[in-house]
Amino acid sequence: MKRYILLALLLYCLNAKAQTAYTPTADNLATRENFQDMKFGLFIHWGIYSELGDGEWVMHDKKIPYNNYKRLADFFNPQAFNAKEWVQFAKRAGMKYITITSRHHDGFSMFGTKASPYNIVDATPYHKDPLMELAQECQKEGIELHFYYSLLDWGRADYAFGSPIVNGVPVNGNWDSYIKFMKAQLTELITKYPAVKGIWFDGYWERTDVNWHLDEIYGLIHKLNPAIIIGNNHHEAVKDGEDFQMFEKDLPGGNTTGFSAKSKIGQLPLETCETINNSWGFNINDRSYKTTKQIIHYLVNAAGRNANFLLNIGPMPNGKIQPEFADTLAVVGDWMKKNGESVYGTRGNLIAAQQWGVVTYKNKTLYAHVLNMPQQPYIFLPQVKGKVTKATLMSDGSSIKFKQQPEGVFVYADNIKPDAIDTIIELTTN
DSSP states (O other): OHHHHHHHHHHHHHHHHHHHSOOOOHHHHHHHHHHHHHOEEEEEOOSGGGGGTBOTTHHHHTTOOHHHHGGGGGGOOOTTOOHHHHHHHHHHTTOOEEEEEEEOTTOOBSSOOSSOSOBTTTSSSSOSOHHHHHHHHHHHHTOEEEEEEESOOSSOTTTOTTOOEETTEETTSOHHHHHHHHHHHHHHHHHHSTTEEEEEEEOGGGOTTSOOOHHHHHHHHHHHOTTOEEEEOOSSSOOTTOOOEEEESSOTTOOSSSSOTTOOOOSSOEEEEEESSSOSSOBTTOOOOOOHHHHHHHHHHHHHTTEEEEEEEOOOTTSOOOHHHHHHHHHHHHHHHHHGGGTTTOBOOSSOOBTTEEEEEETTEEEEEESSOOSSSEEEEETOOSOEEEEEETTTOOBOOEEEETTEEEEEOTTOOOOSSOEEEEEEEO
């Protein structure tokens, strides 16, 4: 009898757990679908750290005492900031959404918040809220807005950075106070700013043994606005309550940076983020700018793996975007005007990435992005489902010879003039 009672109790607990698991709403699923359609986004790291011109980790890396670092707020006055220029910059590049740092690891809030006086409205001579202006301009121009939010804080006493963790809380801090503070700020970001559709968490990895109260935080966000999608850059498998999965400086399935060793790919929409040079925040000495070809290849490789590409820039402390970034991304935008059909609204992973490139697809059309023309006189697409009825070169619509076999499709490349960036072949199926 005891065995049956224990079994019944176990089944009850499992059922109760299943009942409390996160179930996305129809609005949330629609946001996810639109997110996957957009494919290309602008990541922005901007804060008082920009004044030092040495990246967003300058306080930590240069071991600047918190009370000294806070003085940067006294003369942060980005008079050249123009929300319209930033949004037009993104649109010119062919980007469909913007993700911007609302609060980074230094703890400074780049928005007007009542939860802390350490914010751009109250602590700087600027006394304005750039994120509100950006949110309003994004809504006006049809650009989706997401907020980056750091769970990590190097300065707050209740977070107690560096404190040992015992029983899921920092010994030297006040964890309940910190969780309450984050909930207050997230409530402001979701309820005050128009048309926000995403929250991009970071910093979880600093304390993997603490109780982050993610169930409460995620639950709060989804309660305030069920349509908002949540992602967390924790470098682990997806957790209950998350709506998309991100990969830092790596394509899904890759681990060249060492961040993604535990990032098992789940079933959620995917996003990969990368910097336009080698820095997230403004770095006056970093001139390692990626070329238009590198950026387009990253975007296409992400799309072929069914992921979005979120490309980061670090604006200057005066609020201006470096002209080097604008020039490069304008060329990317021109490429997207001509070839965006093969990226926007597509899905990937229908065919695994090949040595020559990747395949995206939409409805009954496959787009073979040949990034490296093979030495043999054909391009092989394995395990193509459906009968291919036509193959054309996307650049001019000219017909291309092909042969479909049980093992896949052979597209003959002997008469194809390779494109310098991406030779796109359209395959129509029935």
